[in-house]
Amino acid sequence: MEFLSHPCFLPVFSAALTLWMVKVVLRNLKRRHGKKYHPIAGTVFNQMLNFNRLHHYMTRLAAKYRTYRLINLFRYEVYTADPCNVEYILKTNFENYGKGLYNYHNLKDLLGDGIFTVDGEKWREQRKISSHEFSTKMLRDFSILIFRKNAAKLANIVSEAATSNDTLEIQDLLMKSTMDSIFQVAFGTELDSLCGSSQEEKIFADAFDTSSALTLYRYVDVFWKIKKFLNIGSEAKLRKTTKILNEFVFKLINTRIQQMQISQEGSASKRGDILSRFLQVKGYDSTYLRDIILNFVIAGKDTTAATLAWFIYMLCKYPAVQEKAAKEVKEATSTKKISSYTDFVSSVTDEALEKMNYLHAAITETLRLYPAVPVDAKICFSDDTLPDGYSVNKGDMVSYQPYAMGRMKFIWGDDAEDFRPERWFDDNGTFKQESPFKFTAFQAGPRICLGKEFAYRQMKIFSAVLLGCFRFELNDEKKNVTYKTMINLHIDGGLEIKAFHRYRD
Numbered sequence: 315m316e317f318l319s320h321p322c323f324l325p326v327f328s329a330a331l332t333l334w335m336v337k338v339v340l341r342n343l344k345r346r347h348g349k350k351y352h353p354i355a356g357t358v359f360n361q362m363l364n365f366n367r368l369h370h371y372m373t374r375l376a377a378k379y380r381t382y383r384l385i386n387l388f389r390y391e392v393y394t395a396d397p398c399n400v401e402y403i404l405k406t407n408f409e410n411y412g413k414g415l416y417n418y419h420n421l422k423d424l425l426g427d428g429i430f431t432v433d434g435e436k437w438r439e440q441r442k443i444s445s446h447e448f449s450t451k452m453l454r455d456f457s458i459l460i461f462r463k464n465a466a467k468l469a470n471i472v473s474e475a476a477t478s479n480d481t482l483e484i485q486d487l488l489m490k491s492t493m494d495s496i497f498q499v500a501f502g503t504e505l506d507s508l509c510g511s512s513q514e515e516k517i518f519a520d521a522f523d524t525s526s527a528l529t530l531y532r533y534v535d536v537f538w539k540i541k542k543f544l545n546i547g548s549e550a551k552l553r554k555t556t557k558i559l560n561e562f563v564f565k566l567i568n569t570r571i572q573q574m575q576i577s578q579e580g581s582a583s584k585r586g587d588i589l590s591r592f593l594q595v596k597g598y599d600s601t602y603l604r605d606i607i608l609n610f611v612i613a614g615k616d617t618t619a620a621t622l623a624w625f626i627y628m629l630c631k632y633p634a635v636q637e638k639a640a641k642e643v644k645e646a647t648s649t650k651k652i653s654s655y656t657d658f659v660s661s662v663t664d665e666a667l668e669k670m671n672y673l674h675a676a677i678t679e680t681l682r683l684y685p686a687v688p689v690d691a692k693i694c695f696s697d698d699t700l701p702d703g704y705s706v707n708k709g710d711m712v713s714y715q716p717y718a719m720g721r722m723k724f725i726w727g728d729d730a731e732d733f734r735p736e737r738w739f740d741d742n743g744t745f746k747q748e749s750p751f752k753f754t755a756f757q758a759g760p761r762i763c764l765g766k767e768f769a770y771r772q773m774k775i776f777s778a779v780l781l782g783c784f785r786f787e788l789n790d791e792k793k794n795v796t797y798k799t800m801i802n803l804h805i806d807g808g809l810e811i812k813a814f815h816r817y818r819d
């Protein structure tokens with residue numbers, strides 16, 4: 315809070331406060347008679363005070379109000395856990411709720427003009443090209459090979475720890491594995507951060523995590539623009555970390571461009587990675603490509619790794635679920651004995667994965683309680699009334715809350731907070747899809763997660779290999795495991811586990 319003593323702070327703060335009061339008065343004057351608004355549950359200062367346990371705080375409010383408002387200096391923030399409202403903002407009136415300039419400005423320093431930050435034509439264009447790439451057989455086959463290769467590498471590391479009875483910090487290993495996977499699939503570049511000890515890669519990954527946390531902090535820090543202007547505190551740090559990111563990514567892109575220019579084939583058409591596809595379609599605009607790269611990194615690295623880490627945490631907490639899923643993997647892969655992890659991963663075929671319904675349900679149940687994107691904000695573009703009869707105004711921030719929604723009794727029943735993969739099966743034992751407006755981990759509507767199938771494929775291959783080969787226990791049962799508040803839901807401080815071999819001589 316050193317900026318409080320800065321000479322510019324008082325005048326700028328007074329001006330902002332006056333502006334805010336004028337806006338609040340105008341906003342209230344403008345309201346048409348007869349409209350009703352969601353209850354006010356607090357202010358963004360309460361969010362700041364509860365920052366380290368933000369999702370607990372917001373879950374409590376969601377249980378009390380379903381949909382509520384928080385007062386911000388410049389707008390109301392509406393938070394909903396009501397599936398009818400969620401369907402309305404994500405699908406029925408999709409055009410009226412987007413990233414808007416508010417999200418754009420908050421996210422731009424980290425994510426630039428990538429798919430996560432833009433609306434309209436810019437979004438449509440990236441969505442179209444990326445959707446095409448994600449649906450090709452070429453990408454599917456290429457990604458399966460990479461997931462298997464990286465899962466085998468991870469299994470080797472876990473095996474060494476199991477043999478020597480060492481403790482493993484599994485979230486960190488998963489972050490490295492998924493980073494390696496997404497880099498190779500998206501950019502055709504092998505980082506090998508899991509086995510290698512490249513200092514540059516480590517600095518990049520740390521800078522990425524810090525930037526992600528500081529970017530989210532902007533949503534509750536009403537002074538961030540002043541701090542950015544003065545280049546102090548969290549904003550000075552963000553500037554430093556995004557510089558590290560940019561240097562790393564620009565180097566990667568320029569190397570690829572040079573490779574492609576030197577290559578006699580001269581074309582990207584033979585390369586399966588996403589960067590090559592974009593290079594073909596959009597030419598050599600490094601900044602545009604940088605934005606796409608960082609958006610795919612944030613989409614593909616943290617989400618799947620964090621989900622797998624929470625999944626392993628759940629398996630340690632619920633050993634019966636772990637044994638049931640491991641038995642399913644053993645049967646589906648017809649495993650008798652494991653002598654090499656490279657051999658074992660080749661038994662995790664598409665056909666075997668199809669049979670792993672319980673594993674699929676256990677991963678989905680993990681996402682219900684620990685969604686990788688815990689809260690997702692949209693901006694309302696024009697005055698509107700939600701299906702629950704309450705109004706929202708142009709400029710209000712309207713967010714749906716996957717984390718809070720996963721814990722609502724009115725959505726999932728009295729056992730909402732229990733980890734129970736069985737809830738995903740119908741009476742015939744078939745996996746039942748839930749409405750994406752109730753189970754919102756992947757968003758819904760036209761902007762539904764583009765990598766959903768890709769993510770399940772990766773998570774199922776990794777977890778089938780880990781569960782097929784090892785049994786896991788928490789290193790310290792008594793240690794409190796909770797999240798770190800950032801864009802994605804990471805386990806704070808990682809997850810320490812012990813691994814034990816299965817089916818070995």
Ligand code: HEM
Nearest residue numbers: 430613614617618621686687755756757761763764765769
């Ligand atoms: C457990 C894994 C994942 C979860 C829970 C997840 C969840 C989400 C959510 C909630 C959004 C909406 C975010 C927003 O409003 O900006 C989203 C969007 C997106 N996701 Fe995922 N995601 C996962 C993995 C992936 C992976 C592996 C990729 C690709 C490699 C991916 C690619 C994308 C893209 C490109 C978008 C933007 C879609 C658009 O705006 O049109 N996701 N994802």
